[in-house]
Amino acid sequence: MSPDILNVSDATFEEEVLKSPLPVLVDFWAVWCAPCLMIAAAVDEIAESHKEKLKVAKMNVDENMNTPAKYGIRGIPTLLLFKGGELKETMVGVQPKDKIIEVVAKHL
Amino acid sequence: MSAEAASDVVIIGSGPAGLAAALYTGRGRLKTVVLEKAIPGGQILLTDWVENYPGFPDGIAPFELIENFRKQAEKFGAVIETDEAGSLRRENDLWVIVGQNKEYAARAVIIATGAAYRKLGIPNETRLTGKGVSYCATCDGPFFRDAAVAVVGGGDNALTEAVMLTKFCRKLYVIHRREQFRAIKILQERVLANPKIEVLWNCVLESAEGESRLERVMVRNVKENRTFPLPLDGLFISIGMDPHTGFVKGVVGLNEWGEVKVDSRMATDQPGIYAAGDVADACPKQVATAVGAGVSAALSVNEYLESLG
Numbered sequence: 001m002s003p004d005i006l007n008v009s010d011a012t013f014e015e016e017v018l019k020s021p022l023p024v025l026v027d028f029w030a031v032w033c034a035p036c037l038m039i040a041a042a043v044d045e046i047a048e049s050h051k052e053k054l055k056v057a058k059m060n061v062d063e064n065m066n067t068p069a070k071y072g073i074r075g076i077p078t079l080l081l082f083k084g085g086e087l088k089e090t091m092v093g094v095q096p097k098d099k100i101i102e103v104v105a106k107h108l
Numbered sequence: 109m110s111a112e113a114a115s116d117v118v119i120i121g122s123g124p125a126g127l128a129a130a131l132y133t134g135r136g137r138l139k140t141v142v143l144e145k146a147i148p149g150g151q152i153l154l155t156d157w158v159e160n161y162p163g164f165p166d167g168i169a170p171f172e173l174i175e176n177f178r179k180q181a182e183k184f185g186a187v188i189e190t191d192e193a194g195s196l197r198r199e200n201d202l203w204v205i206v207g208q209n210k211e212y213a214a215r216a217v218i219i220a221t222g223a224a225y226r227k228l229g230i231p232n233e234t235r236l237t238g239k240g241v242s243y244c245a246t247c248d249g250p251f252f253r254d255a256a257v258a259v260v261g262g263g264d265n266a267l268t269e270a271v272m273l274t275k276f277c278r279k280l281y282v283i284h285r286r287e288q289f290r291a292i293k294i295l296q297e298r299v300l301a302n303p304k305i306e307v308l309w310n311c312v313l314e315s316a317e318g319e320s321r322l323e324r325v326m327v328r329n330v331k332e333n334r335t336f337p338l339p340l341d342g343l344f345i346s347i348g349m350d351p352h353t354g355f356v357k358g359v360v361g362l363n364e365w366g367e368v369k370v371d372s373r374m375a376t377d378q379p380g381i382y383a384a385g386d387v388a389d390a391c392p393k394q395v396a397t398a399v400g401a402g403v404s405a406a407l408s409v410n411e412y413l414e415s416l417g
Contacts, residue, residue: 033247037171062250072321074251074342075238092238096145 001040001058004047008057010066017057023083023107024055025100028076030062035094036077042097043079046104053108083107114202115139117409118214119186120193121352124395125385125402126220127177127186132406134184138413141212142181142188143205161395173395193221193355196381203380215416216409219356219368219376219383220402223349223393228260231315233345240322241343245269248342254278255341258325260313262286266346267295273344274304281338282307283327308338316343351387363389374405382408 008016008026017024027043029036047056061068061076071080071087081089081104089103117133119126122144133140159167182188191207196217198204205212225243227233233241242248245259249272257277259270262284270282282299287309289296299305314326314335322343328335351367361369361377368376368383370390376383384401386393391401 030247030250032250033244034170035244035247068251072239074240074321075242075244075248076251078238090238 002044002047002056004051004056005044006055006057008059010064013059013064013067016055017082018085020055020082022053022055023081023088023104024057025104026080026082027056027058028061028068028073028078028080029058030060030076032062033076038094039077039079039100042095042100045097046100050101050104050108054104081107114213114215115141116214116413117141117216117218117406118143118203118205118212119218119220120205121145121220121222121385121387122178122188123220123222123385123398124174124177125222125387125391125398125405126218127174127181128399128402129218129220129384129406129409130181130186130188131177131184132403133409134181134186136406136410137185138410140186141214142186143191143193143207143212144188145190145192158395195355196359215413216380217382218374218402218405218409219353219360219381219387220385220398220405221352221355221387223351223386225345226348226350228313228345228347230313232318233316236316236318236322236343239320240318240341241316241345243345245273245344245346248344249273249276252277252342256339257281257342257344258283258338258340259344259346260284261346261348262289262291263346263348264291264295267291267299269344269346270305271295271298271302273342274302277304277342280305281340283311283313284309285312285330286310287331313343349386349393353387365389373408374401375408380409380412 075092079091088107116138117140119129119142122142130140130142157167158170191209193205195206202213203217253276255277256279258281259266260283274280310331311327311329314328317324324337324339327338353366363369367389368387370383370388374382374384382405384405385398391397
């Protein structure tokens with residue numbers, strides 16, 4: 001995992017994501033989800049290439065149940081983009097890197 | 109866009125078939141380029157564990173297996189490029205593959221683009237994907253602890269997923285449009301013996317419904333022509349696969365399901381074009397057969413190029 005990515009939990013979600021001054025892309029994943037591994041490299045690269053403008057976080061849905069439930073997540077990988085504490089974008093399933101960047105760029 | 113110097117062979121697709129072919133053409137000292145879509149790996153990555161690939165008695169993680177395939181292909185000279193084939197045309201003695209980034213000219217081509225899960229095409233299916241509708245039981249099953257869930261389909265994959273999902277859910281329906289399954293017997297036995305599973309025979313889905321998440325589906329019994337709502341938390345769709353062949357339509361012969369027609373040497377109806385893996389009509393949808401077909405295609409390419417001199 002890229003050093004530019006932050007692991008968040010139910011306990012730190014509000015502080016790190018909802019109160020973040022930068023927009024935050026959160027990758028909801030689990031170890032048993034192969035498609036999550038498929039997009040992990042793309043998420044890593046985006047964290048690296050957009051680090052001035054975007055915070056990238058990961059949440060393990062096995063260890064954290066409350067936040068995924070709150071946002072109605074029933075499939076992974078799911079990427080959520082938050083800005084100013086508000087949910088702006090939802091992407092479900094495997095996405096090409098360019099598509100993720102395109103969606104995220106609208107809010108930077 | 110500009111065409112680079114021609115390769116001996118361009119392999120379109122980097123799943124088991126494509127990478128096995130690349131290993132052989134690389135070892136044959138053919139200049140080999142593999143085109144890999146932005147999302148690598150193929151269908152294999154949607155399973156949680158590969159236990160039917162010979163040589164791994166304890167099974168192997170699909171991600172690890174495909175990484176090994178890739179390393180082995182690269183070791184013998186195959187060059188893997190990230191690009192997606194958009195179309196294919198003949199130009200003098202070469203085939204030209206038009207990618208998103210550039211064009212690739214080659215003396216021979218192996219189509220190994222695989223297949224993707226098929227959608228049902230019912231109302232709200234796309235909108236509720238990730239909100240209860242899923243195509244990957246391995247990925248999303250754990251979100252449905254103590255829930256009511258249905259699997260649509262009657263093949264091996266559908267019944268494997270049904271049994272797996274009973275680890276989590278409270279109640280599982282298998283919705284199947286016919287009166288019997290086409291899955292292998294051992295899977296049928298497991299499904300019929302499982303007390304959590306109820307099979308809805310002769311039933312098709314009309315729609316998925318729900319606001320922020322899936323709440324119910326409308327089911328029609330085609331024999332009695334009766335429609336009824338079925339409250340559900342999760343719907344797993346497992347009705348087969350569609351081959352990725354849109355980009356070669358009109359260039360090579362396809363069968364009625366869109367699979368590339370091949371002979372026993374993996375040759376298509378066009379000179380120098382071969383196909384292998386889930387995309388080819390003669391290939392069972394297995395990792396081991398995809399590998400075998402990829403190797404056959406590579407050997408055929410070798411022979412074909414030698415015959416050209």
